Amino acid sequence: MAKIEDRMIEVLGSERQQTQAPAFVPRKPIPMLGYQRIDGARFHSREFMQAEWDHIWTRTWNIACHVSELGEPGEFRVHTLGKESLLFVRGEDGEIRGFFNVCQHRGNVLCQVQSGMVERFTCPYHGWQWNNDGSLHLLSRPELFGQFKDGVPKGELDLPPVRTDTWGGWVWFNLDPHAIELREFLGEAGRQLESYELEKFQLIDQATFEWNGNWKHAHDAFNESYHFETLHADFMNITEGYDVPIELVGIHSRMINFNLTVSELLGNAEEMTPLREKFLGIGTQVPADYQGSLRDIHLEVIKAKRAIQDQTHLPYRRMNDEQLVHQYHYTFFPGTTFTQTPEASIVFRYRPHPTDPAFCYYDFLITEHRAPGSEPPLVTPRFFRHDELDDYADAFPDTFDPFLANVLKQDGSNMPTMQQGTGSLGFRGMILGDQEVRIRHFHQQIDRCLMGDYPWLHAT
Secondary structure, three states: OOHHHHHHHHHHOOOOOOOOOOOOOOOOOOOOOOOOOEOOHHHOOHHHHHHHHHHHHOOOOEEEEEHHHHOOOOEEEEEEEOOEEEEEEEOOOOOEEEEEOEOOOOOOEOOOOOEEEOOEEEOOOOOOEEEOOOOEEEOOOHHHOHHHOOOOOHHHHOOOEEEEEEEOOEEEEEOOOOOOOHHHHHHHHHHHHHHHOHHHOEEEEEEEEEEOOOHHHHHHHOOOOOOHHHHOHHHHHOEEOOOOOEEEEOOEEEEEEEEOOOOOOOOOOOOOOHHHHHHOOEOOOEOOOOOOOHHHHHHHHHHHHHHOOOOOOOOHHHOOOHHHOOEEEEEEOOOEEEEEOOOEEEEEEEEEOOOOOOOEEEEEEEEEOOOOOOOOOOOOOEEEOOOOOOOHHHHOOOOOOHHHHHHHHHHHHHHHHHHHHOOOOOOOOEOOOHHHHHHHHHHHHHHHHHOOOOHHHOOO
């Protein structure tokens, strides 16, 4: 247990706050899921990749886009998952719908731009058209089709629908038309996250990184903080990622990263440095003449935020003390992570490559809970190939601090070496510690799915 937990109990009390999102401290025991090694073949095998597609990606709920990106009738976004191109559009009736983005004539990709505003979609090959509710609008030269001499069967030629729903300000989809409801799939973890009022957050920025590594390597990189001490050594000056509380929530999971503190692993905790001064809120979140321990700054900020809970648009009243400052980190199986404070939410998506298990797409989606009436920014999605970006600060010129952007770069730098190493004849399988239980849990859910035992059909 990290020392910061003892300090929080000393100052805030030992009773676990029973808010919508339960407090992590005092912590629950980390579940024991065994010690079996995790094989490396799952990161490389095309057969395993196809099995994941058949049993996981085509049966689970995933995020397509932010609701605000479909604000007006006719606004659309194209989203790719594996080999599928999917089309999401707000109809003239205001309803958001999803469709397979494929022309029903000869199988061409129907909409070949990523976003826009249309009354109808026109295939650039032969000119067939569909309305933005998916119904067929025009079949070019129907007299040339003998099978339609008695009329065009429009319903049969409508765009195939994709199961679509909204939650937390995001448009979600499921390729299984018989899938359980989205909220049932999100389960208790989703209910806890609703305390942040995510539907009020504005989309600020988004970037996609092509990484030279399997999508599960990307997932695993962001679901433990054991690596902070080595890979993100500077980051430990402003956070505590050592031995943090972790909880499994059905098929999903959550953990906490402690903000506005200095890690107990660092011996010079009271030395003020430029990095600490900037990120610990000296002069902003606490007075410039703050005299307390740098490790206790989070406690001062908790007290300050609680004092203004009735004067802010932020939902402090719905939150436990930890939520006011610390990072609540939820991952929804298989490929979506929300990392949360009251003021900002960053969503990670981990997506498989269409054909190559050695590549993946990592999406970084920034939202903020700005004051009511704030004008939302114009967001232009950006895509970076695996060999394109030297400085990740260039991916976020105005929306993400350069120091934090290059913490992200450090995570990305492991992708090709993890991919190479897990394919080695000398690799005997992953050995996972207690702080990596979320990774073990995740791979166990994958294994269950591939055996035809779909865990989301059980209690979540």
